[in-house]
Amino acid sequence: MSPQSLYEVEPTRRDSLFLIDQIYAWRDRLLASPRFQRAASRLPVMRWIARRKARELHDMTAGFIYSQVLYCCVELRLFDALKPGPMTLEQIATHIGLPEEGTLRLLRSAAALKLLRLTRDHRWGLGERGASMLGNPGVGAMVSHHLRLYQDLADPIALFRGRRETQLSGFWPYARDESSQPSEDAARYSALMAQSQDLIADHVLDACSMKRTRVLMDIGGGTGRFLAAAKSRWPHLETLLFDLPAVVELPAEPSEAPTSAVSRRIGGNMFSDTLPTGADTISLIRILHDHDDEPVKGLLRAVHQALPEDGGRLIIGEPMAGTPGAEPIGDTYFGVYLWAMGSGRPRTSEEIIHFLQEAGFRRCREKRSNMPILTRVIVAEK
């Protein structure tokens, strides 16, 4: 399949440009003109727009530094240190083990990003974004994990030349088709996933009730956090966890779901093994985007087969491409992340629904998610 058909891109030949594209082309010519930029910065209304646009472009240019400042705050555990209350520069420098001069530069840059805040008595406390980081430990875990992605992005053009061995593909062995992975690898990525699962589970379960589900099977369910969240809302549920053997055999960790939350753990390969039957609802949470189109289509056909004829239901929850207002999260963040990982791509909800219909599902529809930038939710019936 050509990359164009893969992404369903319309051919953009000049002679077939729609009117809207011609308007965009005219606008782009204007914006690309230094004379227009200078004139715009002098007219009152245009000046406001020009400043906003300049700021957006600057944020994009400087974004890599913003990420590194956030990385330092997370790695040095600054947010945790400031949770009890503000501290002086000297106290913070001693606490994080950096010289005062460097600490001050870091604190000022973090304050400009609203991660920290300088108090009226000249101490440093949490800023609104720093406080939010404390409320979302999964985000901090991802920020630390991004060190690998920085390494893969050290030569970004080389990264786009072709998929190859990367730091991220080493972190996610299943992305390289290594389904018999060492348990240390499985433990490392499962712990990372578990830290952000509670938030995802809440949004998925808010969007679709399991009141009438009897048996729920979570495929690629990791340490069972999604099943535990479902069971805590609907205690009547029988819950089956299906994941690679190295994951289901992991010893119990503090981050793992309580043993009682999972009725049965089944080790297997979702692409090559026959999926267990018996569940009337199957969930795929943050699974499809990790894999390329052909394996995804095969998996959806296998899930269709594993569900009962009467009342079988599939729930898909993951961040998707083309989410209005959050396009860079799908296409830029996940697009690049998954490229570096070596497998998968973010898909639009329309693409997923199309794959579901091809696999034989009917009544495929998107449910409203409270936080579509984190996860969108699609439900399909057999």
Ligand SMILES: C[S@@+](CC[C@H](N)C(=O)[O-])C[C@H]1O[C@@H](n2cnc3c(N)ncnc32)[C@H](O)[C@@H]1O
């Ligand atoms: C991105 S994680 C998502 C985990 C969990 N659903 C969540 O949202 O936190 C993908 C999961 O799919 C599992 N997985 C990957 N390839 C698999 C395969 N071939 N068969 C079964 N599980 C697989 C991984 O072990 C991992 O637990």
